[in-house]
Amino acid sequence: MPELPDVEVFRRRLDATSLRRRIVSVAILAPELVRDVSPRTLKARLTGRQFRSTRRHGKNLFAELSGGGALLLHFGMTGDLAYYHDGEEAPRHVRLRLDFPGGAHLAFDDQRKFGRIAYVENVETFIRNRRLGPDPLSPGFDLETFRGALRKKRGGLKAALLDQRMLAGIGNLYADEILFQSGLHPAIRIEALADRAVRALYRRTRHVLEKAVAAGVEFDRLPRTWLLRHRDTDRRCPRCGDPLARMTAGGRTTYYCSRDQRKGSANKKREER
DNA sequence: AATTCCTCCTGATAGC
DNA sequence: TGCTATCAGGAGGAAT
Numbered sequence: 001m002p003e004l005p006d007v008e009v010f011r012r013r014l015d016a017t018s019l020r021r022r023i024v025s026v027a028i029l030a031p032e033l034v035r036d037v038s039p040r041t042l043k044a045r046l047t048g049r050q051f052r053s054t055r056r057h058g059k060n061l062f063a064e065l066s067g068g069g070a071l072l073l074h075f076g077m078t079g080d081l082a083y084y085h086d087g088e089e090a091p092r093h094v095r096l097r098l099d100f101p102g103g104a105h106l107a108f109d110d111q112r113k114f115g116r117i118a119y120v121e122n123v124e125t126f127i128r129n130r131r132l133g134p135d136p137l138s139p140g141f142d143l144e145t146f147r148g149a150l151r152k153k154r155g156g157l158k159a160a161l162l163d164q165r166m167l168a169g170i171g172n173l174y175a176d177e178i179l180f181q182s183g184l185h186p187a188i189r190i191e192a193l194a195d196r197a198v199r200a201l202y203r204r205t206r207h208v209l210e211k212a213v214a215a216g217v218e219f220d221r222l223p224r225t226w227l228l229r230h231r232d233t234d235r236r237c238p239r240c241g242d243p244l245a246r247m248t249a250g251g252r253t254t255y256y257c258s259r260d261q262r263k264g265s266a267n268k269k270r271e272e273r
Numbered sequence: 274a275a276t277t278c279c280t281c282c283t284g285a286t287a288g289c
Numbered sequence: 290t291g292c293t294a295t296c297a298g299g300a301g302g303a304a305t
Contacts, residue, residue: 076281077297077299078282078299079299114281154275155274162300252299253297
């Protein structure tokens with residue numbers, strides 16, 4: 001589930017609940033999710049410390065520790081970050097649990113166990129080594145940065161949007177949404193994009209991600225004019241009412257409107273809102 | 274370099 | 290009701 005907007009919501013949740021509180025104990029319930037360090041080392045790095053600040057790059061959440069280093073969480077397909085107290089219902093698939101004084105807990109929940117838990121010494125180094133592309137909601141993400149990212153890739157547009165080395169943070173749902181709002185076909189070749197299309201794509205990328213964050217990723221609060229309100233319900237284009245087309249792009253199920261999302265430059269200009 | 278396929282894991286749902 | 294097949298908001302690796 002978690003794409004950039006979800007992870008941003010998790011980050012804010014961590015900020016609102018768990019900063020500057022002593023981690024009194026740590027439970028690693030799924031040691032196989034721990035990467036790069038041993039579960040034992042991770043536990044030692046966390047116990048007795050506190051989180052000083054958080055950062056996010058794409059779908060990666062970093063909780064920076066007092067005394068250096070950071071806990072890295074990647075949420076895979078089904079990850080969630082929950083905060084709860086003793087007596088409240090705990091999430092069902094807790095893989096990592098941090099305990100704070102007074103019976104408060106921060107839990108990494110992940111049904112399918114595709115998530116990752118790690119300790120990183122330096123956030124910048126991690127991002128560089130991973131070759132992650134720029135984060136579309138970071139302050140420096142301007143049109144030129146976007147153009148630069150696109151230049152590194154060729155081939156199908158949606159597959160490129162999903163590539164975390166081109167841009168970090170876009171997943172299957174938001175890729176479809178961005179393409180829909182940009183009026184671009186998922187399989188259009190990057191090298192065939194007109195400059196006007198590149199600019200629309202840039203604007204829509206930021207718009208979609210910002211609005212999703214602002215809505216707290218509650219789909220009910222997003223406009224019905226958005227594709228993602230329809231892909232699991234009536235499967236009709238909110239713009240023209242046609243049934244949505246379905247294809248595979250970048251190895252993922254893709255919904256789009258074959259009337260409103262074209263490969264050529266024949267699109268008539270439009271932007272909602 | 275791009276594309277396709279497979280794999281990791283668990284659960285919900287559709288179809289028979 | 291019970292069974293099986295399919296699918297799922299991620300991503301890394303292998304083969305072509």
